Amino acid sequence: MKPLQLPLIVSSLKQIAKSIAFMAIFIALIEPVMAHGTVIWPKSRIKYCHENPTGNHCRPCGESVYSWRSILQPHTDYGKHRNYVPDGQLASGGNPEKYGCLDALISWPTQQDWKTTRVNYGDIFVKWHNTAPHRTEYYKVYITPLDWDPSKPLKWDDLIEIGHKGKGPAEDYTVIKATIPDSYIGKRAVIFSVWQREFTHSHEAFYSVSDIKVVRSGGGTSAENPGDSTGGGDGDGDGDGDGDGTGCDKAKAWAAEATYLKGDQVTYQNNLFQAKWWTKGHNPMENSGPWQVWEKLKACPKTSGGSTASFELLSNQPNPFTNQSQIRFKVSASKEKLSLTISTLSNQLVKRLFVRKVFQTGTHTEVIKSVGLKPGVYLCVLKGESGDVQRRKILIK
Incomplete structure (x- = not known):
């Protein structure tokens, strides 16, 4: 080798090393963009498998369990989920080649059951962690029926809607208020969640399955599942304030088409609410709580209030x-x-x-x-x- 060639070789090796380092940084930067989200409470099957990759149910998915935020369909044609996610493939989001282990059936009760999260009946708060946030068309939360048989494939017709949240901004964490009837106490069930991106940006949708055991009390933390709500509906005021008319008289009635910012106050069904952040189309009575967009301040006098209906x-x-x-x-x-x-x-x-x-x-x-x-x-x-x-x-x- 000629003496002059050695510096050229060293220089070339340095360039290659820089290129490899650049590609590593590039991949690290784009990976979060390619990732999206899943339900972290009640913990989804894919989140469980990410934490327990060698478990009996999770092992068949191999390396896919590390892509825990990517159970999705890139195009749903305005939310026609059934056309892209067939019956029996709901847990895998219609991607059985990657996430087929999540569709695995169980013969209940056995030692091979999916691990469940204990959840109180009544109002619960399903929490998504979105590592790549997107503007939202809607979130929907479903539960399996009382006679659900976990040894049979999960089908769309098995699902009952128990929670819904409409259009919203991109956010790292989103909580959807849902309600489980008290008839589910003592039963095992599946919570199925759908996150549909805003149609004007993308028709991409994400799917999540969580296994739960419904209990009378003791499921989840106070922020995730506060108390044992009787599930009595949205109510007309709970007596948490006598309503002297000051705030209620100044606030406007809530309107579905209006946009509200943090701190804005509205009246609705004889109650005064305050927005915690940007919101539009979120009914205050159905979207108030520890993790919800509206904070209920107090009940209003019957003579003032948010409804002008006859x-x-x-x-x-x-x-x-x-x-x-x-x-x-x-x-x-x-x-x-x-x-x-x-x-x-x-x-x-x-x-x-x-x-x-x-x-x-x-x-x-x-x-x-x-x-x-x-x-x-x-x-x-x-x-x-x-x-x-x-x-x-x-x-x-």
Whole structure:
């Protein structure tokens, strides 16, 4: 070798080393962008496998368990999830070649069951950790029915919607309030969660399956699952303030189409709420809590308040119910034409009870029968001809 060649070789080796280092940095930078998120409470199967890669259920997935944030479909055609995630592949998000171990069936009870998270019945807060946040079209939370058989493939028709959160900004952590009826106490179930990106940016969607055991108390921390809510619906005020009228009189009524910033106050169903961060379209009564966008400040006097509608949903008893429930509402205008329907938490129509029925001034009672409704959480929706709407959660055992 000629003496002059040695410096050239050394220089070339240095360039190669720099290139390798650059590529390593480049890969490290783009990896978080390629990653997205999963449910961390109740802990998802993929999150469990990431922490326990050699477990009996997790081992068949091999290195895929380290891509715990990437159970997704890149295109859903406006949320047509069934077309891209077949029955039996819900846990893998329609990617059985990578995440097929998550679709594994169990024969309950055996020692090979998926590890469960103990969850209180009533209101729970499902928490996503999104390492690459995106603007959101919606989140949906489902639960398997009471007669769910974990030894059979999980199907879309098995799922009952128990939580929903609409459009929102990109955020590292997102919490969705859901409700589990008390009829699930003592039972094993699956929580299935969908995160759909905002359609104007992408039709990408993410999927997560969590195994739970529903208990009467003692599941989760106070921030994740506070107390043992009876699941009595969204209510009309809980007496946590006598409402002197000062804040309530100054605040405007909440509007679904309006955008609110941190600190903005609104009234809704005779209660005063304050926004914790940017929000639009999030019903204050259904999105208030430790991890939710709205903070409930106090109850307002009946003379002030957030609704100018000439009718008001008062109560539904009993709730939860098995066969039927009585819905009570008050009408303050004569010959009011109202429609009453049952919908999912994401406002998909399930049943029409009456349409444009005429009511006189006073308090009225209607009976809702649960025929044809699976056990779960629904919305009772009372709507007037003017477009005013009142909603109340109902629980079917």
